[in-house]
Amino acid sequence: MLKEVNNYLKLLLPLDWLAVIRNDDIHVGLLAPIKPLLIQRSLYFSPDGAVTVMVHGRDLPPASDFWSELSKIQKVVLSSSTVKEFAEYVVEVTHALRQQEICEGVPKFESLWKRAPDSSIDMNPFHERRFKTTCRSTSCILTTPGLKVRRCKECSKLERVLTKRSKRKKKARDQVDITSSPSSPSTPKKTQTHSSLNTPAQRKRLKYQSRTIKHQQQVIRRQKERIRKLMREEGVVVDKDLSAELATILESAEGLTPFQKLFIQQQLKAAGVKGPSGMRWHPCLVRLCLSLRMLSPGAYEELSGMLRLPSERQLFDYSHAIPAEGTSANDVAQVNLLQGESTGVVEEEISMSV
Numbered sequence: 001m002l003k004e005v006n007n008y009l010k011l012l013l014p015l016d017w018l019a020v021i022r023n024d025d026i027h028v029g030l031l032a033p034i035k036p037l038l039i040q041r042s043l044y045f046s047p048d049g050a051v052t053v054m055v056h057g058r059d060l061p062p063a064s065d066f067w068s069e070l071s072k073i074q075k076v077v078l079s080s081s082t083v084k085e086f087a088e089y090v091v092e093v094t095h096a097l098r099q100q101e102i103c104e105g106v107p108k109f110e111s112l113w114k115r116a117p118d119s120s121i122d123m124n125p126f127h128e129r130r131f132k133t134t135c136r137s138t139s140c141i142l143t144t145p146g147l148k149v150r151r152c153k154e155c156s157k158l159e160r161v162l163t164k165r166s167k168r169k170k171k172a173r174d175q176v177d178i179t180s181s182p183s184s185p186s187t188p189k190k191t192q193t194h195s196s197l198n199t200p201a202q203r204k205r206l207k208y209q210s211r212t213i214k215h216q217q218q219v220i221r222r223q224k225e226r227i228r229k230l231m232r233e234e235g236v237v238v239d240k241d242l243s244a245e246l247a248t249i250l251e252s253a254e255g256l257t258p259f260q261k262l263f264i265q266q267q268l269k270a271a272g273v274k275g276p277s278g279m280r281w282h283p284c285l286v287r288l289c290l291s292l293r294m295l296s297p298g299a300y301e302e303l304s305g306m307l308r309l310p311s312e313r314q315l316f317d318y319s320h321a322i323p324a325e326g327t328s329a330n331d332v333a334q335v336n337l338l339q340g341e342s343t344g345v346v347e348e349e350i351s352m353s354v
């Protein structure tokens, strides 16, 4: 009877599927597309209709979709009257297995395969067309319901793990890139033209340039904020004419010495301040004015009429910031002795210098 079944099967089985009789069973197998005879998938039919399935030499796991498909097929028991029906049953079950596709595992992230948890590397010894080499879960179900489903649910879990690891690795690599300077050996030299670089080097240079631009934009933004804050807190409102004059002065201030610039700045600042006490004078200017006032109070008074200078009162505050302890007749006599000057002048000098 089995021979009769086999004769039917030779006619009915799809291409690359063959049937043999062994140990009172019918064995149906799919040949691998290579010269040595290698069976990718095997079905073992007992005369009572029971089916055993092996894929890549492994028993097909119970979670495979094939088993639910098999349950929909009416089982046929082989007898002299059911030879043809049995052969048709074998073909139908074979067709159900043929509809299943081999799980392709996780063919990506090859560098992570070795350390992937609960997995093994499949070097594709059965020459499946869906992948070259892959990494699959140790619980891989081996089959998927069809072409649209690329991997079983166990290998999908593995793929998610490897995807996360890959992202972490990439992130770590990017951080290393950020910390490396453009002159490090792994980065292209500044002198190399963009067109002479290969694609990865071009990408690296563009990435670095993009980071530099972002950084500079950040610096400019901060500087603008600082200037706005200063203008809010210390800014002085001036009319249009003065503004134009200031602009002209600042534009033509190239050849001025630092002290000249400071003097002009102080004059401009003082011009915008209401009342003499509102101006905070620069220490250099205070020192100059103290010196001028000491040399000639009359000349200082004359000059104060033309320029904005610290008032007498302000100069007094500066010169008496540290309370004077007073001078004894002894001190005056000593100073007179040292400088040989008149008593009045020396007293004034001491008072100014404290």
Ligand SMILES: [Zn+2]
Binding pocket: 103, 104, 105, 136, 137, 139, 140, 141, 142, 151, 152, 153, 154, 155, 156
């Ligand atoms: Zn799988």
